[in-house]
Amino acid sequence: MDKWGVYMEINQLLKQGFSKSKTAEKLGISRSTLYRYIKRQPKDMGEWTESLLTRQKKLDPNKTLILNWLRKHPDMSASQVSDWLVEKYPSLNVGESTVRSYVRALRKDYDIPKETTKRSYEAVPEGPMGHQVQIDFGQAYYEKARGGHIKLYFIAFVLSHSRYKYMYWLDRHFTTKDVIYAHELAFKWFEGVPDELVYDQDNLIVVSENGGDLILTEEFQSYKETMKLNLHVCRKADPESKGKIENVVGFIKKNFGKHRVFQSLDKWNEQAIDWLNRTGNARLHNTIKKRPADVFSLEKEHLRPIPNKEIVPYNVNTSIARSIRKDNTIRYLSNRYSLPLGSFHKYDEVFLTLTDEQMLIICCPDGEILAKHKLSIEKGKLVQDRTHTRDRTKGIDAFLESVSRCFKNEALAGTYLSQLRENYPRYIRDQLQMVSKVAKATDKDILEQALEECVKRKLFSATDISDVVDYIKRQRLIPDTTMNQEDGNLPSSSKRHHWVMTTGSQKRDMNQYYSILEGELS
Template sequence: MDKWNVYMNIKRLRKQGFTITQVARKLGISRNTVYKYMKKDPEEMALWMASSHKKSRKLDRYKEVILGWLEKHSDLTAAQIQDWLKEQYPDVTVGDSTVRMYVASLREEYGISRTVHMRQYEAVPDPPMGQQAQVDFGTCKVRKGEKTTEIRLWFITFVLSHSRFKYVEWLDRPFTTKDVINAHERAFEYFGGMPKELVYDQDILISVNENGGDIQLTEAFQGYVTYRKFKVHLCRKADPESKGKIENVVGYIKKNFAKHRPFYNLEKWNEKSLGWLERTGNGNIHNTTKKRPIEVHQLEKEHLQSISFIQNNLSITRIVRKDNTIRFRSNRYSVPIGTYKPTEETTVYLKVTAEQELIIQKQSSSDIILARHPLSLDKGKLIQHRNHRRDWSRGISEWIDKMSQQFEDATQAYEYLEKVRQNYPRYIRDQLQIIENIRTHYPTTILTQALDLCIRKKLYSANDFRDVIQVLTQRNPQQLPSKDTFYTPPSIETQVHSSLKADTRSLDMYVSILKGDESSCV
C-alpha cells in the first residue's frame, strides 16, 4: 500500500470513529505514523511524498534483497535483517537505528505488517563479574536446505549474567547428560574460565528433584559438579524471573539466528552459530546494559576461575571426509592418508590448546594423535600437513626400482621403465601394472629377450612389451603361460572409456621385427 492510500485510509477510518490504536492495527502501521499523517493536509502530504522520493538512502542498494526477505518472512525483526546483511555483505556498515527505520519504511510502503509477541519479566539485580552464568535448553524446527521439509534441532545455551556474553551449541538429536557435560567444557573454554555459580532449570538431564531445597542431581552430573566444584542454583518451577536472562537468550537465538535459516548439516550450522555470536549475539549493543557483551566480557574474563580443561574424555567430534580432511570453524584440516574408511563412518576427536593449536585424535580416551595444526583465523582455507600429502612420484619411483630388480639385467630394465614413464606420465601406473602382470607369468629368458628387443627397436610401451612377448612365445610354444595371463588394468576397462580405441600394431609387424625388418618399425 503506497503512502497516499495509507493517508486516505487514515482519514476515512478516523471519520468513521476509529481510535488511533485501532487505525494503526487495521492498517498494520505504527501509531506514530498515524499521528504524523493526520497532521498533514492533502497538499502537504503530496509535497512531502514528492520530496521523499528524491532522497536516496544508504540501504536502497539492498532494497530488493530486504524486501524479498520481508515478503517471504513477514515476521522478521530489523535486528535479524541487520545480521543477515552483515553475514551476506560483510562490507555493510550501518547502525541499528538506520536498519530499524528503513525496515519500518518498507513495511509501511508495501503494507507488510508484523505481529509482535511480548513477554514481561520482573527485573533482577545483576550479579558481580564472574559470579554467575545461566544455562537453558531450547528446540526449534528449521527448514532443511532449500526444501520445504523441516527438521527439529536441539540446543543448549549459556550466558554470563553480568556481561551477557553468550555461548550456544546445537545437536540434531536430544541431549544426553554426557552431551551436556561436554557442552559445559566448551562453554568454559569459550568464556575463558568458569563462573562460581551456574543457574539451571529443573531438567531431567541435570536434576532428579528439588527436594525442599536439598537439590538432588543426576548421578553423572553430580560427578561433574563435584569435579569442577561450582555451585548449582536450581530454579523453582514456573519462576522465569530468577533466570530471565537465559529465557531471553533462548528466544533471541530462535528468532534472530534460527528462524528462516536453511539447515544443511550440523557442522556447518554450529559454525554459522558461532559466527552469529561473534557478529550479533555478542557483538551488538545489549538493549538493557547499553554495552556490547564482547567488550564487557574482556573485563569479566579476569574474574572467572581459571581451570585446566578436560582433554581426554571430553572433546569435539568430527567425521573424516573422503579427501582425508575434517571441517572446523569454516576451514579444512588434513589427517593422514588412509584415515578415511569408505565402509564405515570415521569419527575423530578435536582439542584446541591454549596455544591455539588444533589437535586431532583417533579416540577421545587415547593418546594417539593423528595430526597437529596451527589454528587458522581465516575462512575457507585448507590447512594441510606436508606429511599428509600423497607423494605420487616417490611411489612410482620405488615401484620402478623394485620391478627392475626382478629382471636379469636390472640396469637395462630400469632404463626401459623410465622411458615408458616419460612416454606415458599420466598412465604410468597402468603401464607398470601390465608389465608387472606379464613378468610374473613368463620365464626370465623370454623377458630378457623381449626387453632387449624393445630397447633396440625403441618400443617403449607396456602393450608393445606384451605383444613382443606373445610373438616370442608363439615361436616357442613350450613357454606359453596360462589363459589368464594378460592383464588389463581396471582404470582403462571402465564403461566411460569403452568407446575409445587405442592405436595397435598387428602381430605381423612384430614378426617382421624379429626377422630383422627395420623398415617395418615406425
C-alpha cells in the same frame, strides 16, 4: 501523512495558538523534528520534499532482497534483517536505526504488517562480575536445504553481568554427557568458570528434588565435584530466577535460528559462532546499554581458571515415538509408565529417550518434558509418578494444619512446620507430604520425641525428622534391671543413650485362648 502535509499542519496549529510542545504532541513528532520544519521556508520545504522522491536511499540496492525476506517471513524483525544483511554482505556499513526505518517504510508502502508475540519478564537485580552464568535449553523446527524440516536442540549460556553468550546445537536430544561436553566448550569460550551456575530442573542434571534437597545424576554429580561447581536449580520457566537466559533463548530462536536453512550440524554450529561474534555479543545490549563483548573483556578477569583437558563429544540413541493410552500411560518394554492427567486428550503421541542413567524421559511433540521414570527391569509393572495423581487443589495452610494434627503437641508441630515453610517456600508441599508420610507410619511417642529433638537441635527439614525417627527406633532398649538403685550409676559398658525408650509386648486375655480351644474340641 507525508512530510509536506506535516509541514502545513505545524504552521496551522502554531497560527491557532498551540505551543510548540503541544503541536509536536498532537502530530506525534519529536520537538527536534518540529524545530527543523519551522526553520524552513515554504519554497525550501517544497524543494526538499521533492528531492526525497528521487533521492536514492542507502539500502535501495538491497530493496528487492529485503522485500523478499519480509514477504516470506512477515514476523521478521528489523534486527534480524540487519544481521542477515551483514552476514550476506560483510563489508556493508549501515546502522541498525537506518535498517529499522527502512524496514518500517517498506512494511507501510507494501502493506506487510509485522506478526508479533509478546512475553513478559520481571527485572532481576544485577550481580557482580564473574558471579553467575545462567543456562537453559531450547528447541525448534527448521527448514532443510533439501526439503522438509528438522528439529534442532541447543543449550545456551549467558554471563549475568556482561550478557556474554554461548550456544551449542545438536540434531537430537541432549544426554548428560552432552551437557557436560557443552559445559566444557562454554568454559573454554568464557576462559573461566563463574561462581554460580543457574539451571532449570532438567532431567539431565537433576534426578530428584527430595523436597528441596537436590539429587543430581551420577555423571553430573561427579562433574560438579571435579569442577567444584556451585549450582542453583530453579523452577521451570521461572523468569525471577533466570530471566536473562529466558531472553537469550528467545533471542537465539528469533534472530539467529528463525528462517535459517539447515545444511549440516557442523555448518549450523559454525554459523552460530559467527552470529555470536557478529551480533549476539557485539551488538549494543538494550538493558545494560553496552556491548557484551566489551563488558566481558573486564568480567573474564573475575572468572575462576579451569584446568586444560581434552574435550570429547558423545553420542546417544535417538528418541522413540509412542501413542498415549486412555489411562494416561505409555507402554515400554512390557511396562506401563504414567503421564500427567489429561495427556491422552492433549497429545496424539509422545517421544521417549533412555539416558545412560537408565532414566526414561517422556517428551511431548514440542520437546517439553512431561515425565521421567526410573526404567523398570521387571515386566507387567505400572511405574507411576505420585505427582500425576496427587490433588493440587488443597491449600498449603489447610495441608499444614492437617499434618500438625498427626502430632500430640499440635502447637509445637505447627511451629516446626511453619519453620519448614520458611526454609523451603517453593518445596513446602513436598516437605509436608514427607512429614505426613513419616507421621502416619510412626508410633506417636517416638514421633513426639523426634519432634522435640528436631526443634531443640534446629533440624528443620523433612529428611531430618525422618532420620531422627529412624535413629530413635534403632536406639530403643529395654531398661537394665541390674542398675544400682542407691547411687543411680550404671557401668560404662551398659550406659543408656538419652534417646532410650522402654517398651513391652502386648498381652492377650486368656479367655481368648480358651474360646479358641473349646471351638476346636467341640
